[in-house]
Amino acid sequence: MAYDLKDFTAQEKIKLLAGQDTWHTEDFNGRLYKVKVSDGPIGLRTPAYNEKTDKWEDLPAVAYPSTQVLSQTWDKEIAYKTGEFLADDCIEKGVDVLLAPGVNIKRNVLCGRNFEYFSEDPYLAGVMAREYVSGVQAHNVGTTVKHYCANSQERCRFWVSSEVDERTLREIYLEPFRIAEEAQPWAVMCAYNLVNGVRMSEHKKLYSLLRDEFKHGDRLIMSDWSAVQDRAASLKAGLDLEMPYSVDGYNRLMQAYKSGEITEEEIDACAKRVLDFIEKCERTSQKRKIQSTQEERLQGALRVAQEGIVLLKNDGVLPINSGKKVSVIGHCAEYYTSGGGSSRVVPLTNPKPLHEALKDTLKGSEVTFKSLYEKHENFYVAVNEAYGKDVAIVCVNNDAGEGWDREGMKLNKNQEMLIAETAKLNEKVVVIIYGGAPIDMSDWIDSVSAVLWAGYPGEMGSQAIANIISGKVNPSGKTTESFPYTLADSIAEYSHADFMKSVYEEGLFVGYRLYDGENTAGLQTLFPFGYGLSYSEFDYGNLKCERVKEGVKVSFDITNISNIAGDEIAQVYVREVNPKVIRPYKELKQFARVSLKGGESKRVELLLDMHAFEYYSTALDCWTHTPGKFEILVGASVEEILLQQTVEIE
Ligand code: BGC
Numbered sequence: 001m002a003y004d005l006k007d008f009t010a011q012e013k014i015k016l017l018a019g020q021d022t023w024h025t026e027d028f029n030g031r032l033y034k035v036k037v038s039d040g041p042i043g044l045r046t047p048a049y050n051e052k053t054d055k056w057e058d059l060p061a062v063a064y065p066s067t068q069v070l071s072q073t074w075d076k077e078i079a080y081k082t083g084e085f086l087a088d089d090c091i092e093k094g095v096d097v098l099l100a101p102g103v104n105i106k107r108n109v110l111c112g113r114n115f116e117y118f119s120e121d122p123y124l125a126g127v128m129a130r131e132y133v134s135g136v137q138a139h140n141v142g143t144t145v146k147h148y149c150a151n152s153q154e155r156c157r158f159w160v161s162s163e164v165d166e167r168t169l170r171e172i173y174l175e176p177f178r179i180a181e182e183a184q185p186w187a188v189m190c191a192y193n194l195v196n197g198v199r200m201s202e203h204k205k206l207y208s209l210l211r212d213e214f215k216h217g218d219r220l221i222m223s224d225w226s227a228v229q230d231r232a233a234s235l236k237a238g239l240d241l242e243m244p245y246s247v248d249g250y251n252r253l254m255q256a257y258k259s260g261e262i263t264e265e266e267i268d269a270c271a272k273r274v275l276d277f278i279e280k281c282e283r284t285s286q287k288r289k290i291q292s293t294q295e296e297r298l299q300g301a302l303r304v305a306q307e308g309i310v311l312l313k314n315d316g317v318l319p320i321n322s323g324k325k326v327s328v329i330g331h332c333a334e335y336y337t338s339g340g341g342s343s344r345v346v347p348l349t350n351p352k353p354l355h356e357a358l359k360d361t362l363k364g365s366e367v368t369f370k371s372l373y374e375k376h377e378n379f380y381v382a383v384n385e386a387y388g389k390d391v392a393i394v395c396v397n398n399d400a401g402e403g404w405d406r407e408g409m410k411l412n413k414n415q416e417m418l419i420a421e422t423a424k425l426n427e428k429v430v431v432i433i434y435g436g437a438p439i440d441m442s443d444w445i446d447s448v449s450a451v452l453w454a455g456y457p458g459e460m461g462s463q464a465i466a467n468i469i470s471g472k473v474n475p476s477g478k479t480t481e482s483f484p485y486t487l488a489d490s491i492a493e494y495s496h497a498d499f500m501k502s503v504y505e506e507g508l509f510v511g512y513r514l515y516d517g518e519n520t521a522g523l524q525t526l527f528p529f530g531y532g533l534s535y536s537e538f539d540y541g542n543l544k545c546e547r548v549k550e551g552v553k554v555s556f557d558i559t560n561i562s563n564i565a566g567d568e569i570a571q572v573y574v575r576e577v578n579p580k581v582i583r584p585y586k587e588l589k590q591f592a593r594v595s596l597k598g599g600e601s602k603r604v605e606l607l608l609d610m611h612a613f614e615y616y617s618t619a620l621d622c623w624t625h626t627p628g629k630f631e632i633l634v635g636a637s638v639e640e641i642l643l644q645q646t647v648e649i650e
């Protein structure tokens with residue numbers, strides 16, 4: 001139905017500027033279509049009233065792997081497909097708009113929500129988010145790209161001001177939002193924090209940039225839940241919808257309207273965008289059709305985990321052949337592990353414990369399981385399980401969640417001790433880590449044979465891990481964030497120095513940009529950005545870079561020189577040879593995931609557009625490049641550059 005602003009009184013229009021409740025827009029008793037929004041990003045979290053328990057409870061839905069694991073696939077198609085599946089989950093539960101994806105940059109390794117975000121690299125985060133958004137919206141369900149912007153820590157999230165210089169803001173923190181806008185998300189959600197002293201729910205300058213430059217135009221900007229402090233100030237800035245409903249917000253607007261502090265014109269600008277949003281949801285709701293079964297979506301979740309889990313270390317113990325005695329130790333093998341907070345999903349199925357999945361997958365092997373290591377008296381019973389086995393698989397987890405940052409990067413003492421003691425009894429220890437962000441492995445990594453980064457692998461995670469361990473699936477995920485060697489090798493500590501201000505003093509040197517090149521501070525990573533092992537081996541060759549109208553066409557060969565089929569993720573970085581302004585040593589500008597049978601070779605062709613060579617000039621107020629030489633660097637990780645060629649950009 002087409003709605004007309006003229007049919008609403010000023011008071012009604014003000015009512016429209018906030019939700020009706022926690023998850024719906026105002027509908028004036030059926031006069032308007034009632035839009036339902038739900039979290040995101042890892043699966044659908046939609047609450048429903050349960051008469052039996054007299055409580056609001058989250059309905060079960062497919063629990064996909066975390067956004068971190070999704071990003072580790074480096075697979076645009078799978079990001080799109082996950083979006084499509086999520087849309088079907090939404091349609092099934094009558095949800096119009098998903099409150100996802102989150103595209104914040106993983107600046108601080110301790111940030112509690114890093115598992116909900118894609119990467120420390122703005123290009124990768126933006127591209128994966130764009131595909132995700134396109135996938136959801138292709139099924140006529142909306143998305144909400146969040147949290148706009150520079151929201152890279154949970155500590156003091158309602159009050160902290162992210163103090164970022166303009167160039168860094170543009171090149172690092174705004175860039176994923178800019179790229180995601182190419183898919184025209186129906187909404188953007190503002191962050192809780194302040195940026196350079198101004199609350200993001202009132203940030204007129206950054207809203208104008210989003211609408212005008214990034215072409216968000218008249219699409220919706222909504223608040224994060226209770227992120228609005230002064231509703232009149234946020235309205236003036238252009239925040240359309242306050243979520244959820246708040247009496248204070250409504251009263252503040254009424255008072256400001258009556259006193260002339262805000263004009264009807266200002267109210268209309270936001271109310272019109274809210275009406276358009278409602279209208280769009282109503283219109284598209286009629287076109288929605290579920291296109292996948294729940295089983296297909298579960299298989300989709302399995303595929304993300306299989307492609308996204310990263311093999312970090314392997315001395316040859318993996319894959320485990322059949323006919324082996326294998327012990328699985330650690331309680332997290334038994335349970336579904338995920339991050340906490342608004343993205344937590346109640347899984348659709350009863351997730352299979354890892355040892356059960358291994359029993360089914362490692363046919364002909366003997367798999368035993370001991371969980372209870374936390375209580376002291378049981379600790380050695382669990383450890384003893386490793387004795388006399390061919391392989392001991394130790395499962396450890398690291399909690400992360402919304403609203404708090406981790407205190408450190410290490411596993412808890414019990415888990416570290418479990419690994420150490422098991423390694424004394426068995427020469428072949430495989431550690432499986434469930435977690436949301438890098439951990440410090442410095443104390444134990446040398447004593448184990450293999451490490452598999454499972455992340456939060458979703459409800460199909462056990463099967464994915466079992467398939468990788470058995471070799472049924474060849475691991476292919478690569479890290480999308482640097483794993484600092486210890487906390488002291490990261491910027492976390494000084495970014496937590498002050499509760500009220502988080503000074504982004506490292507500027508552009510976030511993530512791998514900090515460790516790459518000269519790295520005068522001598523900071524170390526345990527695993528670099530873009531790193532991951534496979535059971536195959538790949539060879540790169542024949543790089544060709546050709547200047548074309550749109551930029552530079554890059555092509556090269558990748559050959560699987562093993563006899564095991566596998567996927568390789570190739571990364572293309574760009575480095576300005578003699579920059580006139582300070583620039584990171586090199587930056588990711590393209591990537592490709594390639595499937596290769598044993599012995600097979602494929603030519604990869606990628607385009608670097610002109611933006612790949614640009615930096616943001618605060619002197620000129622625009623993106624620009626300096627004519628001159630640029631190196632095109634092709635590699636298997638940021639630290640493993642295998643091919644390079646210099647091009648001249650005029
Ligand atoms: C989170 C958002 C989420 C919202 C609704 C907030 O606390 O920051 O990401 O979408 O709650 O659950």
